[in-house]
Amino acid sequence: MYYIDAQTQDYILFFLGVLAFVIYGMSMFFIMVSHFGVFCHFYKKTNSLVLDDSLPGVSIIKPLMGIDPLLQENLESHFTLNYPKFELLLCVPDDQDPAIKLVLHLKEKYPDVDCKLFTGGKKGIINPMVYNMAPGYENAKYKYVWISTSRIKASTDIILDLVNKLQPPNVALVHQMPFTTDAKGFAATVEKIYFGCCLARYYVAFNMLGQCCATGMSYMFKKAMLDEVNGLIYYGKYLAEDYFLTSALHEKGHKLVVSAIPAQQNVAASSVKAYKDRMVRWLRLRLNMMPIVSGILEPLGDVFPLGIWIGWSFYHFFGISPYYVFTFHVVSMILLDYIQLRMVQNGPVLFSFAEFLAAWFFRELLTIIVYIEAILQPRTIEWGGRTYLVKYGGLTTIVDRSKKALS
Numbered sequence: 001m002y003y004i005d006a007q008t009q010d011y012i013l014f015f016l017g018v019l020a021f022v023i024y025g026m027s028m029f030f031i032m033v034s035h036f037g038v039f040c041h042f043y044k045k046t047n048s049l050v051l052d053d054s055l056p057g058v059s060i061i062k063p064l065m066g067i068d069p070l071l072q073e074n075l076e077s078h079f080t081l082n083y084p085k086f087e088l089l090l091c092v093p094d095d096q097d098p099a100i101k102l103v104l105h106l107k108e109k110y111p112d113v114d115c116k117l118f119t120g121g122k123k124g125i126i127n128p129m130v131y132n133m134a135p136g137y138e139n140a141k142y143k144y145v146w147i148s149t150s151r152i153k154a155s156t157d158i159i160l161d162l163v164n165k166l167q168p169p170n171v172a173l174v175h176q177m178p179f180t181t182d183a184k185g186f187a188a189t190v191e192k193i194y195f196g197c198c199l200a201r202y203y204v205a206f207n208m209l210g211q212c213c214a215t216g217m218s219y220m221f222k223k224a225m226l227d228e229v230n231g232l233i234y235y236g237k238y239l240a241e242d243y244f245l246t247s248a249l250h251e252k253g254h255k256l257v258v259s260a261i262p263a264q265q266n267v268a269a270s271s272v273k274a275y276k277d278r279m280v281r282w283l284r285l286r287l288n289m290m291p292i293v294s295g296i297l298e299p300l301g302d303v304f305p306l307g308i309w310i311g312w313s314f315y316h317f318f319g320i321s322p323y324y325v326f327t328f329h330v331v332s333m334i335l336l337d338y339i340q341l342r343m344v345q346n347g348p349v350l351f352s353f354a355e356f357l358a359a360w361f362f363r364e365l366l367t368i369i370v371y372i373e374a375i376l377q378p379r380t381i382e383w384g385g386r387t388y389l390v391k392y393g394g395l396t397t398i399v400d401r402s403k404k405a406l407s
């Protein structure tokens with residue numbers, strides 16, 4: 001049996017103890033930068049745009065698949081935008097999709113809105129969302145393109161902020177940090193806490209520090225600049241098209257900017273299981289794209305693992321009770337998260353502080369299950385009724401063709 005002598009053991013414990021301080025310091029640094037970023041940047045009106053024909057036209061692509069009780073509200077929020085020049089390019093993957101009926105109804109209700117419906121996607125594209133959006137993208141007539149997924153509720157303030165921030169010549173893309181509208185219920189509270197606390201801890205900081213960190217839920221870009229890096233359809237070979245296309249723009253030296261208004265995901269069918277499955281899907285994507293960051297640093301930076309580790313480290317070096325340190329860490333994280341959430345929300349939340357606490361603890365513990373589920377089968381991703389196999393590096397194949405094949 002291999003024997004580790006006492007001195008080597010001391011070195012290992014010393015290293016682990018110091019590493020806890022390093023990870024803790026980095027985590028706190030990112031959290032502080034994010035707080036600062038949200039405080040200084042979010043909901044600050046910087047646009048001085050005059051609503052006239054000199055504003056660039058915007059092609060809004062909305063991939064749709066199926067319906068949700070709030071889809072009509074989301075679609076109408078696009079039809080009613082007060083913006084001089086825009087077209088709505090609504091896309092459905094096949095001619096049986098239930099969203100078609102709703103789209104036809106809205107086209108009739110708003111005959112003055114320039115709206116086109118594309119059915120059937122573009123064959124040969126693996127990513128189902130890119131497959132669905134491809135005809136819209138190819139037919140977009142304006143220089144600015146806004147991809148706004150079906151969960152997203154739009155507003156005039158949002159389109160103006162996106163357009164305004166996209167104007168400088170070196171800016172290629174403006175993205176919204178994912179967030180949610182207000183909905184009652186435990187699952188909706190858990191979701192809001194994920195986006196307003198956990199995701200916000202790093203999303204804003206990485207962007208402020210010049211890292212490429214964006215999601216494909218709602219983003220506006222200059223079509224010419226995306227076409228310079230092969231165009232949207234090229235990224236349909238990846239399931240995480242957002243990560244790869246934003247990385248390509250970033251590597252080319254173009255600027256990506258966060259909108260001052262977080263994305264308003266507005267869906268009715270929220271459940272804890274749906275939330276957990278989505279977290280597993282996203283984590284599996286990240287594990288394939290950045291295994292060290294998402295497989296090691298991300299879980300170590302979570303509140304409970306980091307609290308246990310830093311508690312042990314304080315005990316190891318200074319003999320301070322790990323229970324005190326752990327409790328201090330958890331309480332300070334709860335307060336920091338609550339402050340952050342209220343800044344991202346920019347107003348009152350629907351739940352009480354006690355409800356926040358219950359959902360916060362539940363979500364932090366659920367993260368452990370999400371991590372285990374994701375890491376056990378990191379390559380298999382279920383999305384939109386199909387199963388995909390993501391190879392290391394991100395290239396993807398469809399393994400379950402039971403639902404109508406895309407290619």
Ligand SMILES: CCCCCCCC/C=C\CCCCCCCC(=O)N[C@@H](CO)[C@H](O)/C=C/CCCCCCCCCCCCC
Nearest residue numbers: 023026027202211212213214215216240243282297298301
């Ligand atoms: C010392 C503690 C360090 C903790 C590090 C935590 C790293 C967390 C990584 C990402 C957090 C932000 C994630 C936002 C996206 C989450 C949703 C998602 O997965 N979306 C996917 C599908 O839309 C999308 O394809 C993924 C996009 C990921 C972008 C993240 C890029 C982050 C790159 C940051 C690199 C700097 C890391 C430095 C760490 C020391």
Ligand SMILES: O=c1ccn([C@@H]2O[C@H](COP(=O)(O)OP(=O)(O)O[C@H]3OC[C@@H](O)[C@H](O)[C@H]3O)[C@@H](O)[C@H]2O)c(=O)[nH]1
Nearest residue numbers: 063064065128129132149150216217239240241242384
């Ligand atoms: O099979 C599908 C699944 C989804 N979609 C559409 O794609 C959009 C996003 O779908 P979801 O809301 O399920 O996905 P998420 O918000 O979780 O997606 C996120 O993760 C995967 C990335 O590729 C996306 O860029 C990002 O938005 C929706 O508009 C949906 O209608 C399809 O067109 N086909």
